Amino acid sequence: MDTGENASTTARIALWLAMLSVLVACGEQTPPGASVKRAARTLATSECEGCHGAEGRSTDPAVPIIAAQQQPYVELQLKAFRNQGREEPKGHEFMREVSSKWLLNDQVVAGIAEYFSLQAAPPGKPGDPAITANGKRLYERGSSPRILPCSDCHGDNAQGLEIFPRLAGQHADYLVKQMQRMRETERTSRKMHSVIGELSDTEIVAVATYLQSK
Numbered sequence: 094m095d096t097g098e099n100a101s102t103t104a105r106i107a108l109w110l111a112m113l114s115v116l117v118a119c120g121e122q123t124p125p126g127a128s129v130k131r132a133a134r135t136l137a138t139s140e141c142e143g144c145h146g147a148e149g150r151s152t153d154p155a156v157p158i159i160a161a162q163q164q165p166y167v168e169l170q171l172k173a174f175r176n177q178g179r180e181e182p183k184g185h186e187f188m189r190e191v192s193s194k195w196l197l198n199d200q201v202v203a204g205i206a207e208y209f210s211l212q213a214a215p216p217g218k219p220g221d222p223a224i225t226a227n228g229k230r231l232y233e234r235g236s237s238p239r240i241l242p243c244s245d246c247h248g249d250n251a252q253g254l255e256i257f258p259r260l261a262g263q264h265a266d267y268l269v270k271q272m273q274r275m276r277e278t279e280r281t282s283r284k285m286h287s288v289i290g291e292l293s294d295t296e297i298v299a300v301a302t303y304l305q306s307k
Contacts, residue, residue, distance in 0.1 A: 163257070167210065227299040
């Protein structure tokens with residue numbers, strides 16, 4: 094996209110969000126659905142998809158796939174970025190800038206989350222059979238009492254459950270990095286700290302390999 098197109102897109106987004114703000118200020122509790130969805134879709138395609146790929150199907154192993162992600166989870170994470178409540182210093186400057194600039198309207202945030210939740214997920218990528226089998230065992234059964242089953246929160250098929258994210262088909266590299274950060278408490282998630290606090294790197298790689306294959 095050239096400079097002129099960028100400027101035009103930015104101007105359209107600013108206009109739509111300004112109109113929504115006026116409606117809210119005038120006492121409208123719910124801005125027109127079509128306007129919200131149009132603003133949300135424009136932000137999703139012009140801002141989010143630049144990193145997360147077309148319709149949220151990222152091809153960069155370091156950038157998460159958000160297509161088919163649980164809507165409540167995406168909404169929760171966007172608000173956490175906006176409020177600087179997600180503690181993970183590296184790589185979040187851009188997300189914080191975008192969310193603080195464009196995502197002040199909660200209904201637009203919900204619209205973006207809905208947009209990506211409705212997109213088709215890419216197919217999984219098979220990995221080493223032995224590693225995948227070990228990851229499947231850990232995901233489904235855990236290693237009680239030390240490690241609880243991941244499926245309790247993320248679903249039998251890793252499809253996610255409301256505020257618990259979809260993990261099926263996610264990049265293994267991304268999952269490994271996030272689980273390691275949670276294990277080391279570099280990323281705050283009290284539930285996850287207790288679940289994976291004792292996972293070894295080998296076990297983390299196994300679970301991530303299994304999930305990427307889904």
